[in-house]
Amino acid sequence: MKLLFDQNLSFKLCQDVSDLFPGSCHVRDVGLTQADDRTIWSFARANQLTIVSQDADFSDMAMLLGPPPKVIWVRSGNRPRVAIALLLRTYSGLIAEFEVNDAVCLEIY
Template structure:
């Protein structure tokens, strides 16, 4: 699964989980840090990314528009980058299963 981290998450996550999700990127690397949510949604959809976010707006878009793209909504509150990386590692199997579940558009991770 290709993950696209939104602007509220560190770009360092791409390197920290590269062994599990090697083609992941950050919005910053695509010049998308300041775009509207819908523009980011369309970019992720066109480029085969799942959006990783702490923003409820993307979860709501997933409910409204369905997938693609899929949304991974991190519900752990403000945490360090290392804690977020550990959270993604802990749920890597669930994330992989989520990718293949055509009926699911949003995965909430706590």
């Protein structure tokens, strides 16, 4: 599974979890820093990426539009990058299951 990290998360997460999620990128890496949510959604869909965000907007879009893409909603509040990376590592098994099940949004805390 390749992840697309939203602007509200650190671009360094790509490197932090590259062993688990190779090929992941940040919106900044693909020129979408100032893009609206719909543009990011379309990019993720076209490139088979799962959106990772702390923003409820993508969860809402997932429920309304359905996959692809799928959305991982990080609901842990503003925490250091290493804490978010640890959260993704802790739930990597659940995230792998999420990739193949019918759910459209996975909330992790």
